[in-house]
Amino acid sequence: MKIAAIGGGVIGGGWIARFILAGHDVAVFDPHPEARRIVSEVMANAGDAWQRLYQAPLPSPGTISWAASIAEAVSGADYIQESVPERLDLKHRIIVEIEAAASPQAILASSTSGFKPSELREGATHPERILVAHPFNPVYLLPVVEVVGGGDAAQRASALLESVGMKPVQIAREIDAHIGDRLLEAVWREALWLIKDGIATTQEIDDIIRYGFGLRWAQMGLFETYRIAGGEAGMRHFLSQFGPALKWPWTKLMDVPDLDDELVDRIAAQSDLQSGAHSVRELERIRDTNLIGIFHALKANDWGVGKTVSTMENRFYAREGKKVTGYPLRLHEAHVTGGWLDYNGHMTEFRYLQVLGDATDAFLIHMGLDAEYRAGGHSAYTVETHIRHLAEVRGGTRLIVETRLLGYDEKRLRLHHAILDDRGETVATGEHMLLHVDTGANRTVAMPAALMRALEAIIAQDRAPHPDHAGIGIRAVRLKEASA
């Protein structure tokens, strides 16, 4: 699938980064002299963010090519994302150029935050394939995209966008500014009045959001939150209780404040006071790190945006699933992310055991002791672990684990993992004894024949001598001990 991007600013760059990281080739046209710099900066941020976001091995990235014209960029493209400035005449002119060179089946999606598909389609040769696909910044991390326009093109676009880790929301009826920006505008207008009237500062408004309802909205949005507020009686009760308040004069939204010099000065000064200690580049990095943390937190709870991340990871893992060859077994990789570092700037001690434990899980799945088998009431529990820390691991490192089966009997497994960094150096080893258990009865039981056959096949490959340190305890000679 070939993708074309017309316009390579912050939004266009975010689209390009997302497509390329998901493995698609992208042809870009943007005559702006700074376009390559902006896109390459966004791509650097996005690449770093994806490494940290996804624990699964990422696909090989696609390639970016810079086209000399719109015609060159869109020729042969299956999907074209337009992200040029918000002027309808400009968008019309570009659509004419795109249609002259693109396949009639190609989807033409606009990042416009304000215009409706019917406006974009005026005068088009193939209007039905022109859509709105409106994302939110940063496009490479925030999943939501408003898909407006309907029909087969909207279905196909949504499938593509979903496959690159997004959450397409198809909007049934077109409306100025779609949905998200209307909600944002409503808040923005109210906030401007609060500043203009001297009720609150930008810092105070932001704090009320981020220490308050923003924390609810990151997970549930507006209606599901209010459903809870209605208590056992639910949404209907909430509406009957809070409906009347809507009639109260709690707004000045009948009018829009003039963004005169005085108001602009006031907002800019308050914003400097609030956020000026960080450059915008720093704020971007902080934002992305926070987003990744929130994504991981919701993934642990299998909720909201966390499910989107899991879906992508499962896809990445599934594609990797067939690749196990050679011995020692290479079944598990891990990326060392910012949250994994300690105060020394090294991977925190317990993350070593996380990597070793994940490698053990990968071995168990490999031998057939997978989720389906576990659902039948049996599992394997680690009872003993010996870790040797051999080298420090810094952030951004990709670790790979080499696993050996040192021995087994009907009830026991003895595994050895070596964790290698991206230069092939062994940074730690783990030796582990596991017991096969009946989880209901909570006692050790013999493994079935199928698992024993799998172990027999694996251990037949384990031809090298055992490592010298295997079976050896912590040696503590010549230490001062208590004079008991």
Add this chain to the structure above:
Amino acid sequence: MKIAAIGGGVIGGGWIARFILAGHDVAVFDPHPEARRIVSEVMANAGDAWQRLYQAPLPSPGTISWAASIAEAVSGADYIQESVPERLDLKHRIIVEIEAAASPQAILASSTSGFKPSELREGATHPERILVAHPFNPVYLLPVVEVVGGGDAAQRASALLESVGMKPVQIAREIDAHIGDRLLEAVWREALWLIKDGIATTQEIDDIIRYGFGLRWAQMGLFETYRIAGGEAGMRHFLSQFGPALKWPWTKLMDVPDLDDELVDRIAAQSDLQSGAHSVRELERIRDTNLIGIFHALKANDWGVGKTVSTMENRFYAREGKKVTGYPLRLHEAHVTGGWLDYNGHMTEFRYLQVLGDATDAFLIHMGLDAEYRAGGHSAYTVETHIRHLAEVRGGTRLIVETRLLGYDEKRLRLHHAILDDRGETVATGEHMLLHVDTGANRTVAMPAALMRALEAIIAQDRAPHPDHAGIGIRAVRLKEASA
């Protein structure tokens, strides 16, 4: 400090739970027949949430007492939180009763979401101590509280609220509905129109929020997010770029939709479709678990609400700091939270090493190898670890670690930890060898005399024989191995 709560619904119950968990005694008055049930349910949720939220040992909770009258509840109270229904006449009547029995110095804070302090103060004997302290649900988790009314009372109230883990935002000028609810009302009104006009469903609106800007607002709010959108040029550029859009007719907020039967039916039906698979009780638990995950994620990044959590934990630790007596040393406790459980419902393998590693850190601080010492360019790195898993650990367990110093020399420490559950059973042991290093030169160096003296004093207490398993490796007799 004695606290009184007048009104024990969901909001009142949230206040009561927060004050009690922070160690304050609370006297409650609420004549509603269901009040005790509602408050006890909120307190159960809150207690569970605080156990999971804070890694530090919690203070001993305060006690709740149910008063037979307003006078009994507020007599001798230093702080009175009123959370009765939103009717001004009712609030005035209750304020009269409170003032008749309360000390003139007591702060009287109202949870009102709509009324201004000037309205509440009408006819009061001591109007200057009457404030608005408007929280957001769930009060025991969301930190933000709008403090309106100013003066000495607002300062004193903010100090108290901050001390129980809240983020008080003092609002300079009173206004109907304060700030948060005005922003929420603006979004709510726009959302109602979107539903009424058939543009989107409750699910679609919630998805656009929770997969989109809600994720930004949980960490930065509105203005700081837009500051980034302005790029290097910052807030002023953003205002000049997006200001004009404010004049566009992107809203119907000049009018409020009638919440007639048809609209109520439509919203209730859409909400059932979206969220009906979970009861409101389940949604509450999901919400709290997600909030805790987001709090932890932002704590790891030392940002926003995460800083509030850290501040509380540091306070809890500081109070615990003096309590180290006896041997083996009890320096570290941990709560087993939902995110620590694996697919078997037990504490995940690597969390054992997290607990052991945190216990090692606590030992290092105890012996003087603390942050200040590390800042001087020396630290201790674990080079070898031997873990024995002896029993499963379920969610909600409070673990305590007993630590022994088995031996040391100038450059090495040999530690032994036993992790005990709340019944005193040893669930795991860890034996660890650490090296004292010069972090700049990245090599092992001798410890200074002060640390050696501290170790000498500690090991003098280590009179018991070493555990049988100390120094012993993983025993793997009679396993089938490869026939090399």
